[in-house]
Amino acid sequence: MTVAVVILLDGVLYAAVLFLVAAGLTLVYGVMRILNIAHGSLYALGAYAGTSLVLVYLKTGGPAPLMYLALLAGAVVAGAIAGPLVERLLLRPIYGREEVVQLLVTYSLFLILEDVMKLLWGVDPYYVAKPYAFLGTVTIAGVRYAWYQLLLIAVALATGVLVSLAIRGTRLGRMIVAVTADREISATLGINVGRVYTLAFTAGAILAGLGGALVAPLISVAPGISVEAIVLAFAVVVIGGLGSLEGAALGALIVGITRAAAVQLFPEIELATVYLIMVAVLLFRPRGLFGEWETRRI
Secondary structure (H helix, E strand, O other): OHHHHHHHHHHHHHHHHHHHHHHHHHHHHHHHOOOOOOHHHHHHHHHHHHHHHHHHHHHHOOOHHHHHHHHHHHHHHHHHHHHHHHHHHHHHHHOOOOHHHHHHHHHHHHHHHHHHHHHHHOOOOEOOOHHHHHOOEEEEOOEEEEHHHHHHHHHHHHHHHHHHHHHHHOHHHHHHHHHHHOHHHHHHOOOOHHHHHHHHHHHHHHHHHHHHHHHHHHOOEOOOHHHHHHHHHHHHHHHHOOOOHHHHHHHHHHHHHHHHHHHHHOHHHHHHHHHHHHHHHHHHOOOOOOOOOOOOOO
8 A cells, every 4th residue: 555655646746747848848849840859958957047046045044935936936037048049049940941950950959058057057966955855744645755745746737727728718828729720821810920939939948947946856956867857758748649738748647657656666677667658659549649640731
């Protein structure tokens, strides 16, 4: 019973982190049809920025609860600055180009951002455990669990609901849906497609940064964290279906619980389980669980 509770809690926690990263990735692909390999670097950038702001704030001796605002501010600032710069300077010139060109450009951006972060923060790991330890722990079915981890799950759930409501219930969201369906017709109807692209990519960057900032108190923030993030985020969106927010949520839950179960029961094949699931899904649903076939102009 205890092992089952641990698997469930760890799986949902892991799914929450993966969803924040994958939601931004699938939003960018859904609107812009670009697989952004540099998305993992935006995750790492949010982790570094959030950690740095918290460390600076803690030195001021201010009220401890406000450090959570510093953590969130780091993610928002990192995404809000990096998102428009990347979209306008690097991605806008390659819209409509072959997929391989887009992949090469975003991969190059990934390498550049990795070096930029090393120049800004060095190669030594950063630790900020205070947000994790401050809230204490709670006992759930005999298992002691940190309140911060439960807070992270709640934030991911709230983020998913807010993003879904924004897309379906706001004017900007309806414009995003229109551009996703047909860019040319949307432009003909007067929608500023370039602005929608910028806003969509910035929102995706902020979601990636949010995932990195929130997970920072649980890990050591060091070079290399972006690689695992982007690999697993790609696995999630492939399982759920590229461009589907619901698919990203389901894919994250499947990957999270499966990996948590493997860690507890079959640790020797923990890394392989994610890719085995991805292969199984693609064999029967090549477009993913929520993916749809698309018509393309020739």
